[in-house]
Amino acid sequence: MTDPIAWLILLPLFWATAAFLLGPGRGARLAIAALLAQCGLALQLAADVIDGGARTHAVGGWGAPLGIDLAVGGLSALMLVLTQAIALPLAVYARAYFADGAPAVRYFWTLTGFLLAGLNALFLAADLFNLYVTLELVGLAAVGLVAAGGSARQVAAALRYLFAALVGSVMYLLGVALIYGAHGTVSLQTLAPLVDARAPAAVWIACGLMLAGLMLKTAIFPFHYWLPPAHGGAPAPVSALLSALVVKASFYLILRLSLEVFAPLAATAATALGLLGAAAIAWGSWQALRTVHIKMLVAWSTVAQLGYLFLVFPLLAPDGLALQAGVMQAIAHGLAKAAMFAAVGVLMLATGRDTLEGLAGVAGRMPLTLFAFGLAGVTLMGLPPSGGFLAKWLLIEAALTHGQWGWVAVVIAGGLLAAAYVFRVLRQAFLLAPADSPFHPVPRSMEWTAFVLATASMLLGLQGVELMSLLAAGS
């Protein structure tokens, strides 16, 4: 009963339900307390994995064919730690953000709890079908969060997102069906030795369907269309959760499946995935350079940054550089994007405007928040000493070792483009403020949580060894 694996799923389910019954006020306090515990659990689990390697947990003691198995390895432990570490500061942030009783708050804590339960379960799932269920859970909770504000724009964005998510998961489900038809099992562990390069057509099709479905959910170019309105239109804490964690979940799945089960088939699509990643970087950055809404800028930047994750696939090799790069990028971007949305939320509350123009002069008025935005921006640009820098370094090194020059150029150009759109914001902030611009004070706790997240994304670059040893553990 004391296994952290089970509690990481049960605890958020519990506080999500309790928050629904207790209302947002007490629900928020409960959520923060529970998230503290979840952080502890995730760290304990990571320590276990480092010491004892990967392990499984039979839910309720039933065991695989009859019951459900959960499994944890280095990669999943890392993602679990990341999820709790981002969720906790965001919860503190959200409590202050929703303090004025905005309509979105009524369901925020409940939906966030379900979202986190779904994410944790997804990282722990050990078979293809449970992955489908957790994907749906995550998707539905995320759609709910986008719509929770209740405005027409948010509802439309949520619907758009919902259709993308549903189509994505049904495609994935059809893939699962074909796999089951071919091999009679959905357990990742059992499947891994069964799939090889001479797989029957059904398995190839299944692999393609699952990949396409997950790409739709990850919002990789050209499936990104739903992301900017959903992430750009939601309240700031929701955008932060979605951009930092939810899209990473489906990326995690693609990465895990292509490393474990479909490794023999994955090489076929690798170059295409890399090219899509490059296109995402170019298109996302371009849109971020053009938009006039500050939150849309951050959302488009997510589209671009997801592109880096897909550059990993053509470079996957036994030396592990590309895998490390991808994981580092996922973590660094998660922290930085959470910080960035949080900071933008603060800036928008303070200035009462949602355009870049409205930011003139915030450098003088809210230096801490702008600093947080800047630090997060440094991570996105991939400048040292941030985690994003290490990711970029590893990617370039992987590309150079394999003599694949094109990807080096993509990574470098992507960094410069990121600098261009991040400095669009910073530049505006340093301008002199118009004398009559209104300014509303914002709770300090919001400024500080944004800053903590940004600092974490920065200091990550100094702690690469620990992360990589966890990643290597049990894989």
Added chain:
Amino acid sequence: MALNEALILAILASSLVPGLIIFVLAESRIRLRTTLNLFGAVAKLILVGVLLAGVSAGEIYGFRHTVLPGLDLVVKADALALLFATLSAVLWLFTTLYAIGYLEGSPHRSRFFGFFSLCVTATMGIAMAGNLFTFFVFYELLTLATYPLVVHRGTPQAMRGGTVYLAYTLGGGALLLTGIVWLHGLTGSVDFAHGGYLSALGPDYGGQLQFVFLLLIAGVGVKAALVPLHGWLPQAMVAPAPVSALLHAVAVVKAGAFGVERIVYEVYGVEFAQSLDLLTPLAAVAAVTIVWGSFRALFQNDLKKRLAYSTVSQVSYIVLGTALFGPVGTVGGLVHLVHQGIMKITLFFCAGNYAETLGVHKVSELDGAGRRMPLTTLAFSIAALGMMGAPLTAGAVSKAWLLDGAAEAGMHWAGWVLWTSSVLNAAYFLPILWRAWARPAPAVWPEERVPARGRIETLWLLLLPPLATAIMTIAAAVFADSAWSPLAWARLIAAREYSGAMP
């Protein structure tokens, strides 16, 4: 942690920690902020002094932190590092004093001094970086930390200058990164070493190494303002005077020049670089920059812009010295790193004084400034004469070594380049001196802000730093043969880079 590790981290912390505290200070806490600034600057100076004594006694200071398997962050103090570190620490103290006076009463001072301290930290990190990876980390940190200083005033020109600055430096950083990762892939994580470490790779890699050299030099060449990568420097002159003084005369451009030295001496090794035919093209680029910078300076009426083009030219003396194969040229380049810093910072301090006291920004407005501000103009004159290479100034010492170095390397054309530049220097500095001393003062200065009170022509805090650095300009020449002069230290370094005897 060993004492030696703690010492070297303390050098970084002595500006980083006050900087971070200053960020969160309220604008009105002037006294606390000033105390913190001065405490940091003095502490750093003392620490650098301790390290200087230690290193000349053969002590080893280093700190290593592994950020990824096979990737180390290394900070160490060797003779070359301390040359740059000492320069930065000394000039930081003076510039801090100057900035306190200069910015009195202006807004956003906490932000200014916070980023200022970060810049110094980055410069120290660049000086003491123990490998290319660490060098790059601090190099980019310097770019980021200087941006808010360049745009500090928040005016449209400042913004434009800042954007140009970023475009150049981030672009250069990208090239540098590519080159560094490439080398890392070839050799793994290797520390800077006397005589370089790439010669061990063997002749098969010659072509690759030449290309990587191009990437690296283009990367650091942006900050060193090598033509045609120099366009940002005159634009960045929109920054407040202390920023132009320390950062664009010392920290940023020197970071580039210092990078060239590290790459040539301790990555490639000067002998190996010569065998790859890399030094002659480098010398050619430096020569072009020297002449072009001086030439452009002739036509600038804005005083700070004229100084900026002069910087473009003078920094390449250092690069030229590096590219002259032979210990004498090396000494010339190294010693000019220090001498140019002292002289140029004096000039920028003085330019700031004219602007702050009289509202004079243009060369054409300087008529009679010597009578109104004799001490400032005296300091300016000493430094300007030094730039020309007049006897008894630091400039004469570096130029003599560079000329001998050119002769020793058999590159006589380099000698002619230096002479041409001296003539051009005279052509753009002497008219300024003439105007300031010989022409009558106007009845009304453009914008006189600080009234003269007897002998004191402006604020004490603005006057002391240029006088001090002007005295150093002379002292560096008069006491060049003493054991603690920049020249002596440069010879010590050169002796370690070449396998031969001390020049």
Added chain:
Amino acid sequence: MSGGMIFAGAGAVLFTMGLVGVVLIGPLLRRILAFNVMGSGAFLVLVGLAQRDGGADPVPQAMVLTGIVVAVASTALALALARRLHRLTGRTTLSATDDD
């Protein structure tokens, strides 16, 4: 062709039809129905392919049951959102302009 394969084939056809519908159809209600057709197709394939020696395999049956529950929930959410959108804007389609 065995009975199972007929189910699977029909499922594939339904899935494709549904997919085309979700992508191409404008009115929200029909799009939601199209999604359900798509889902049913996937369930049919799952059940149809998993015939073991003429008998039914219980594991995919259980999976389909779970899938149906998920699909019902998703459909309910989609309908609620579509109704909300209708109430707020009077529209029953997603327009291209509400992104910005």
